[in-house]
Amino acid sequence: MPKPGQTEFTALAFIGLLLLFSIVPFWPGTSGDYIFDDRANLTSIGDMGGVVSLDSLRQFAFSGVASSFGRPISLLSFTLDAQDWPAEPYSFKRTNILLHSANTLLLFGFVFALFHSLHRQRVEALAIAFFTALIWAIQPLHTSTVLYVIQRMAELSTLFILAALWFYVHGRRRLEQNPGLAYLWMSSAIIIGGVLAFFSKETGILLPLFVLIIELTLLNKLPRPKHWRYWATPFLGLPLLVIIAYFGYTISDSTARFALRDFSLYERLLTESRVLFEYLYNVVVPLQTPTVYNDGFVISKGLFEPISTLFAVVSLIILLGLAAIWRSRQPVLSFAIFWFFGAHLLESTVLPLEIYFEHRNYPALIGPALAMAYYAWPVILKKPKVFVPTTLIVISTLSVMTFKHSNTWGDPSKLIEAWNIEYPSSVRARTKYMVHQLKTNKLDKSLELAKAMHSSFPDDLGTELNLVTNLWTL
Numbered sequence: 001m002p003k004p005g006q007t008e009f010t011a012l013a014f015i016g017l018l019l020l021f022s023i024v025p026f027w028p029g030t031s032g033d034y035i036f037d038d039r040a041n042l043t044s045i046g047d048m049g050g051v052v053s054l055d056s057l058r059q060f061a062f063s064g065v066a067s068s069f070g071r072p073i074s075l076l077s078f079t080l081d082a083q084d085w086p087a088e089p090y091s092f093k094r095t096n097i098l099l100h101s102a103n104t105l106l107l108f109g110f111v112f113a114l115f116h117s118l119h120r121q122r123v124e125a126l127a128i129a130f131f132t133a134l135i136w137a138i139q140p141l142h143t144s145t146v147l148y149v150i151q152r153m154a155e156l157s158t159l160f161i162l163a164a165l166w167f168y169v170h171g172r173r174r175l176e177q178n179p180g181l182a183y184l185w186m187s188s189a190i191i192i193g194g195v196l197a198f199f200s201k202e203t204g205i206l207l208p209l210f211v212l213i214i215e216l217t218l219l220n221k222l223p224r225p226k227h228w229r230y231w232a233t234p235f236l237g238l239p240l241l242v243i244i245a246y247f248g249y250t251i252s253d254s255t256a257r258f259a260l261r262d263f264s265l266y267e268r269l270l271t272e273s274r275v276l277f278e279y280l281y282n283v284v285v286p287l288q289t290p291t292v293y294n295d296g297f298v299i300s301k302g303l304f305e306p307i308s309t310l311f312a313v314v315s316l317i318i319l320l321g322l323a324a325i326w327r328s329r330q331p332v333l334s335f336a337i338f339w340f341f342g343a344h345l346l347e348s349t350v351l352p353l354e355i356y357f358e359h360r361n362y363p364a365l366i367g368p369a370l371a372m373a374y375y376a377w378p379v380i381l382k383k384p385k386v387f388v389p390t391t392l393i394v395i396s397t398l399s400v401m402t403f404k405h406s407n408t409w410g411d412p413s414k415l416i417e418a419w420n421i422e423y424p425s426s427v428r429a430r431t432k433y434m435v436h437q438l439k440t441n442k443l444d445k446s447l448e449l450a451k452a453m454h455s456s457f458p459d460d461l462g463t464e465l466n467l468v469t470n471l472w473t474l
Contacts, residue, residue, distance in 0.1 A: 007122050014130040015105060022104040022137040023097055025399050029147035029406035030093045032415065036292040038089070038149045042078060046085030073200045074153040092149040099155045100137070100146045106162035108133035111370060113166055114218060117173035124377070131373035136365055138398045141283055143405040144290035145359040156200035158363045161207050164193020168211055176223060183231055190235045203346050203363070208239040213342055217327055217335035243345075250350045257352045263299045265350060270300035272348045273312040275356050276341065282358070283365065286401045289408050289418045293432070294356035296425025316341070332374045339367025413440075427453070 034042075044063040048056040057079065064070035081091035112129035116122065145151045171185025190208060197204025215236075250257060254265040263271065275297070282288065300309040323337035343364035347353055380387045408414050413436065419426070420433035434449040 007126065010123070011126055014108065014126060018104050018108055018130070018133050018137060019101055021134055021395075021399060022101040025138055025402035026097045026100065026143070026146050026406045028403065029143065029409040030090050030097070031410040032089065032093065032147060033412040034089050034149060035415075036148070036150075041075075041150045042082075042087075042092075043085050045078065045082060045087070050084030051079050052083065069199065069202060071153050071199060071201055073196060074156050077152060077156060089149060092152070093147055096146050096149065096152050096155060099152060099159060100142070103155060103159050103162060104133050104137040106159060106166060107136060107366060110162050110166040110169065111373075113169045113173075114214070117169055117222070118218065127377050128370075128373050131377065132366075132370045134395065135372055135398075136369035138395065138402050139283065139361075139365055139369075140286035140398065140401040140405050141279070141290055141358050141361055141365070143402060143409055144292060144357075145362045147406060147409045148292065148359060151359045151362075153201040154203070154359050154362045157197045157204045160193050160197035160200060161204060161210065161363060164189040164197065164207055165210060165214070167193065169214075172219065172222070175225060175228070179225060179227070186231070187235060194239070203343075205239065205243060206343065206346060208236045209243075209342050209345065210339065212236050212240070213335060213338045217331040217338065220328060220331055247350050250352075254350070254352075261352055263355070265352075267299050267301060268352070268355065269349065270303065270309050270313070271297070271355055272344075273316050274300060274308055276344060276348060277312050277315065278356070279358070279361050279364075280340075280368075283361075283368070286398070286405075288422050289405055289415070290358050291419050291423055291426075291429065292357070293419055293423055293426040293429035294358075295354070295428050296423060297356045298425075299355070332371050336367040336371035339370075340364050343367070 041064065045051060045060050047063070048059060051057050051060055057076070060079065061072040061076045062070050064072065064075055077095070078092065081087070081095050108129045110129075111132045112125050115125035115128055120128075145154055167189035168186050171182040171189065174185070175182040190211065194204060194207045197207055215232075251265065258265055258268075261268075278297075282290075298306060300306065303310045303313065319337050320341065323334040327334045343366075344360060347357075347360045376387075376391065380391060408418050416429075416433050416436045419429040423429045430449065430453050434453065437449060
């Protein structure tokens with residue numbers, strides 16, 4: 001039994017460590033430049049002479065080009081860093097890192113509340129929450145979210161989702177004792193958190209799905225009053241029906257929606273099965289520099305082309321099947337599987353988006369991180385002399401890799417060169433490197449690269465168009 005005050009001291013120590021590990025490994029990236037579509041989303045901040053009035057603030061907030069809904073909350077947050085354009089990227093990246101730190105603390109609080117509601121001892125709940133937040137915070141893959149300015153949208157959506165889930169769990173554990181107040185907490189979490197998350201990025205609409213996953217796995221054995229279903233139908237079931245209806249509309253209109261892509265709906269679904277496992281591989285083996293240039297990812301033309309598609313589809317079906325079967329026996333593992341694939345439901349299925357982006361894993365990796373922490377904790381306690389050093393090595397390795405990637409992202413020249421070397425099948429990465437050579441007056445080198453690209457992609461019209469677009473910005 002912990003002494004009075006010892007648990008509070010432990011919690012404060014954990015919070016301090018989480019702040020340290022969620023900020024320091026990413027900080028070298030603050031010296032980096034804008035990338036990809038950062039400028040396209042931010043230049044309108046300078047319209048009307050900058051954000052100097054409520055009218056100009058409103059115009060910028062609803063000027064978003066990232067989606068049809070505009071993502072006004074995310075755009076409003078950018079005005080904290082600059083009120084005119086051009087603006088230096090440092091302040092934007094700094095705020096992104098601070099938001100990542102806030103998300104880390106929210107994840108810590110949410111997981112602690114979750115396991116505390118399952119009547120786990122406070123020390124155990126704190127330990128699982130700490131390791132979950134730590135493992136998630138220092139993921140090298142998050143470099144392409146935290147240091148990619150415009151992906152503040154993913155960060156803010158995740159922030160409101162985590163805050164809403166914390167509120168939800170807070171109310172859920174009081175459902176039997178004080179149902180009126182409990183439903184108020186739960187309803188507020190879904191409505192307010194969902195709206196704020198959605199208008200930060202559309203993935204916020206997945207909040208009811210996350211709640212449902214928690215209910216069907218981790219909270220599966222927690223008593224539910226009979227009237228709970230009357231609350232769950234409009235607050236959890238109805239939003240899911242809206243998502244399903246939207247997916248149905250997308251499928252029925254797939255010909256028009258996929259006309260501008262070099263893959264069909266069928267090919268996208270097959271390819272995404274491989275993409276999801278590629279994400280997991282890059283989490284386990286985080287050697288490559290996280291990138292925004294994945295246009296070279298091979299499209300699956302059928303189950304056997306490439307053959308890895310068949311293995312990915314079968315593995316996906318098996319994992320989801322096991323998650324359903326183990327829902328009561330292994331609720332944490334079931335939660336991790338459903339959460340990871342559920343978080344990818346919007347961006348990695350039927351919508352005609354680009355095939356591969358690492359920042360889509362920002363909320364998705366919460367599930368695997370929680371499972372790792374949960375199953376590692378009793379092992380560490382059982383054999384601390386062996387597993388404490390092992391845990392320290394793993395944490396140190398992930399932190400060092402994140403620091404290394406952030407350092408690369410903080411040097412524009414080094415980043416462009418790294419992407420050119422590590423992603424040779426990406427037309428965008430190689431074009432960017434070639435244009436960089438022109439900018440640095442290395443004409444011979446750029447011409448050599450142009451010839452090599454034409455040789456590698458002789459039938460790709462996009463190569464020429466990509467080059468012209470980049471040259472136009474010189």
